[in-house]
Amino acid sequence: MAKVDIKMPDEFLERMSRLGKDFDTVAESVLKAGGEVVLQKVQSNLSAVVGSGTKYESRSTGELETALGLTPAKTDKDGNHNVKVGFAEPRSDGGSNEKLANILEYGKHGQPAKPFLKPAKSASRSACKAAMQQKFEEEVRKL
Template identity: 60%
Template structure:
């Protein structure tokens, strides 16, 4: 039978050992910092596509952009911590922000798609990871 011995880098093990009982608190802060990076990218993409390429004058109220936000950190059934970037519901007129965002992203009959979520996901991945790494290091250094 083959045997494999994997050793973690010493500096990483020292960081992990410092966390102690503050792990959940630090995880929440790290995830929120990553969520803020993604939220900023989604917001800038959304502002860029709203009202662009239309035949009629832009009728945007700014309510969709204003409803964009990051959820608090929550643990799912599997024990994984998550934050979500999305839209608050409902709108003042009773319509769904998610429905309007979906129409903008994928289009509808007579309205071409103007993707803002997929490009934001793709372009914010590395900056999000870097922001979370930086925040993790900051939090570990505070301990």
């Protein structure tokens, strides 16, 4: 699965730490809001590259695009809250969606790279932070 780390400003993280017992619920909703922004950008980039620029007619089934999704917010062993944008496994034919995504992203012999993850990361960084900050302000007002 591709990994994207988007670091939040220190002042924002400090405000989050003041929430006390409500931190986990607020963090989960804030991360989900940011993850949705990144997911939409990855989906649009993936749709643009699948089947484009090929010598032969595309054999795309659409299964890779439908397998793309967002995980629920979870806490890792270090206490960090995370959401992941990735592909559900396995494919109906027994293959790997992550393998196909990797081939699309980086190419292979005889198939040029068609990056969709790295451009999505770059393009959605500021929008993701803005969505997360807006959701944070909204959640704090509720408390």
